[in-house]
Amino acid sequence: MKKNVLFGTFAASMLVAGIAQAQSTLEQVMARGELVCGSNTGQAGFGAPDANGVWQGFDVGFCRALAAAIFNDPNAVSFVPLTSQTRFSALASGEVDVLARNTTWTFVRDVDLNLTFVGTNYYDGQGFMVPRELGVSSARELDGATVCIETGTTTELNLADYFRVNGMSYEPVPVDTAAEAQQQYLAGACDVYTTDVSALASSRAAFAEPDAHLILPEVVSKEPLGPVVRHGDDNWADIVQWTLFALIAAEELGITSANVEELKTGSNNPEVGRILGTDGGFGAMLGLDDDWAARAIAAVGNYGELFAATIGDQTPIGLARGLNAQWTQGGLLYAPPFR
Amino acid sequence: MSNVEAHTVAYVRDTMIAQQSPPLAESGAIRWLRSNLFSGWLNSVLTVVSLLAIFLAVKAIAPWLLNAVWNAGSLAECRAILDGATGACFAVIRDRWHQLLFGFYPPQFYWRPVLALVLLFVAIAPVLFTGLPRKMLIFSALYPFIGYHLIWGGSAWFPVSVLLGFVAGVAAYVILRNLNGLVAIFGAIMAPFAWWFLAAGPFDAAMSAAIPLGLDFVRSDRIGGFLIALIVGVTAIALSLPVGIILALGRQSDMLFLKTICVVFIEFIRGVPLITLLFSASLLLNYFLPPGTTFDLILRVIIMVTLFASAYMAEVIRGGLAALPKGQYEAADALGLDYWKAQRLIIMPQALKISIPGIVNTFIGLFKDTTLLVFIAILEPLALANAIRADTNWNGIYWELFIFIGALFFIFCFGMSRYSMYLEQKLKTDHR
Structure with missing residues (x-):
């Protein structure tokens, strides 16, 4: 395929590059033999290539689970690093099959950009970090502060809203990337650094003296982050959505990567049987085979295992479960029933 | 007569005073200061x-x-070793230099891009230095295919079958030349296309099946770091000069249609920022291509960067053409040379010589512009710096990566600049 296209290019013709075929996303993925996952250009814990060029992280783990569900191979996925400017166009143009890249679910993106947010895999919110020596313990005391803020993000708007609502003023110090923000903040160019709390936590963990900095308790916005697919292919959206739900439900029901094989041979909980494909034939309804969820769980573990391995409190990122605990534990994770 | 002076002047020195060193304040370091x-x-x-x-x-x-630390596994380790003192943590370069150079190219194949780079120098040497044997130019012409095969691998028959298209073109020209000049040119253009469209695919498939030959295939998304900057930079530099010359000539042409096309192309490209072209290469193009088509991103980017550089090159060369006195054109006409001969023998050698600083300037700018690929998420060195920082081991590292990347770019850009000065010196024919 690739060669033919190259020949076509050498001959400077795009018209002969191939005959347009109306294929569903699943058919395209199957024909290609791998999933193409839009990923972050590099965010600690969520998605970044390691020293060997192998992508690792929380969002990356979800893509691997999806690849395992489709192909029985968590490595049958190629990651396309996307910036926040290119991510939606890349998805809309079909460059990637699914976007799993810290993307906030908002009205405009869902409705106007013709995207489908299939769920939330991480509930985040915007917070503030200040040096401890500033002597501030609440965001309400930040009147007149200089704030390092990444331009072109929803955090910029949230910041303006929060300060206006509370009748405070601030002076923005616009920065382009998280790395630059860290430099500016540490150099004292701004009193406050604001972005998503998860990113603040991973930034702070990288500081020479993490304890000299404080993340204020106020969370000023809702940032539900989750995987995104294109509008118009509901079967594909179902596959992505229920793979996510399968990981979440697996944690709730106690299915782990360690015991999934054992539970497949028999469990007295009928819902476990339906997830793992011993009962109900749910995989076939998605256009996959019945083992799909069992393979996804075996590949990366359930939601809790994935969280703990990539961003949990045992990792350098050190995030607590917080809102991302199961609904039975006081969190927001709530997978619809497998029935 | 001669002793008149002896009588009027009291003393005449008849020996030279020995040379003396200049006063201290007017010599050596002090004078220089x-x-x-x-x-x-x-x-x-x-x-x-x-x-x-x-x-x-x-x-x-x-x-x-x-006080830099070169041996550590993470930024935290660096800090522990420094123990509060200021010091750079170049351990990150030691840990990740191979990524900054090659991206995620499979480590067991690092010899391939390295060999490709060495051969690149062999290939451009005869172009840069006229003292070398002219036969080496044959290797230079073959180098694009060798370089492609070394870096991407895959079946060796693919570059061979592309190459055969050019061979077909030359063959068609030679055969038809005796018939009619215009027909020969037409044939030389059509034959390669006919070969690529009709015969190249089956030929490639048949030969690959019959004699499997070639290196392991490396996907484009594994290629990154300085390697991608070099691939895009060198290809675009090599292509933009001839395209630029043609555009510059087209712009000066008397043929209205040709001239309009060239002017519109040049002005459009120059009026649009490179980043816009890159975005359309990476995103927009996919809307126009049939779904499911994979059209290599690196190839798309090379095409866009080449188009961009050619437009600038055309204007630089047009500057050189404009600087030539009209007498040179008239002299060429007076000698009875046709258009191409006049360009080749009289106009271009002078115009290009005048344009050297501008041309090299465009080259250097183009090479550095490859860092813009970071915005379309190609893993060029700056993008890898981001990716390395996203590793929890190295999160928080900043200057060390930029210094390393800057040093790499400096070596190449400085090299180009020195070569251009050498060339100017060598081609200098005036007596200023």
């Missing part, structure tokens, strides 16, 4: 201020550089 650094009160003040600035800069940077 006086004439170059302290030749007036304004210059003296400026000298002192500059020295102070240099001193302060060195004082600030030197401890950081000299």
Whole structure:
């Protein structure tokens, strides 16, 4: 395929590059033999290539689970690093099959950009970090502060809203990337650094003296982050959505990567049987085979295992479960029933 | 007569005074200092201020550089070793240099891009230095195919079958030349296309099946780091010069249609930022291509960067053409040379010589522009710097990566600049 296209290019013709075929996303993925996952250009814990060029992280783990569900191979996925400017166009143009890249679910993106947010895999919110020596313990005391803020993000708007609502003023110090923000903040160019709390936590963990900095308790916005697919292919959206739900439900029901094989041979909980494909034939309804969820769980573990391995409190990122605990534990994770 | 002076002048020296060394204040280092650094009160003040600035800069940077840590597994380890002292953590370069150079190219195949780079120097040597045997140019012509195969691998028959298209073109020209000049040119253009469209695919498939030959295939998304900057930079540089020359000639042409096309192309490309072209290469193009088509992103980017550089190149060369006195054109006409001969023998050698600084300037700019690929998420060095920082081991590292990347770019750009000065010196025919 690739060669033919190259020949076509050498001959400077795009018209002969191939005959347009109306294929569903699943058919395209199957024909290609791998999933193409839009990923972050590099965010600690969520998605970044390691020293060997192998992508690792929380969002990356979800893509691997999806690849395992489709192909029985968590490595049958190629990651396309996307910036926040290119991510939606890349998805809309079909460059990637699914976007799993810290993307906030908002009205405009869902409705106007013709995207489908299939769920939330991480509930985040915007917070503030200040040096401890500033002597501030609440965001309400930040009147007149200089704030390092990444331009072109929803955090910029949230910041303006929060300060206006509370009748405070601030002076923005616009920065382009998280790395630059860290430099500016540490150099004292701004009193406050604001972005998503998860990113603040991973930034702070990288500081020479993490304890000299404080993340204020106020969370000023809702940032539900989750995987995104294109509008118009509901079967594909179902596959992505229920793979996510399968990981979440697996944690709730106690299915782990360690015991999934054992539970497949028999469990007295009928819902476990339906997830793992011993009962109900749910995989076939998605256009996959019945083992799909069992393979996804075996590949990366359930939601809790994935969280703990990539961003949990045992990792350098050190995030607590917080809102991302199961609904039975006081969190927001709530997978619809497998029935 | 001769002793008249002896009578009127008391003493005449009849031996030369031995040469003496100049006064201390007018020689050696002191003279140099006086004439170059302290030749007036304004210059003296400026000298002192500059020295102070240099001193302060060195004082600030030197401890950081000299106290660098080269052996550590993470930034935290670096900090533990430094134990509160200031110092750079170049351990990150030691840990990740291969990524900054090659991206995620499979480590067992690193010899392939390295060999490709060495061969690149062999290939461009005869182009750059006329003293070398002209036969080496044959290798230069073959190099694009060798380089492609070394870096991407795959079946060796693919570059061979592309190459055969050019061979077909040359063959068609030679055969048809005796028939009619215009037909020969037409045939030379059509034959390669006919080969690529009709025969190349089956030929490639058949030969690959019959004699499997070639290196392991490396996917484009594994290629990154300085390697991608070099691939895009060198290809675009090599292609933009001939395309630029053609565009410049087209713009000067009397043929209205040709001229309009060239002017519109040049002005459109120059009026649009490179980043816009890159975005359309990476995103927009996919809307126009049939779904499911994979059209290599690196190829798309090379095409866009080449188009961009060609438009600038065309204007640089047009500057050279405009600087030539009209008499040169008339002289070429008077000699009875046709258009192409006049261009080849009289106009272009002079116009290009005048344009050398501008051409090299465009080359250097183009090479550095490859860092813009970071915005379309190609893993060029700056994008890898981001990715490395996203590793929890190295999160928080900043200057060390940029210094390394900057040094790499500096070596190549400085090299180009020195070569251009050498070339100007060599081609200098005036007696200024």
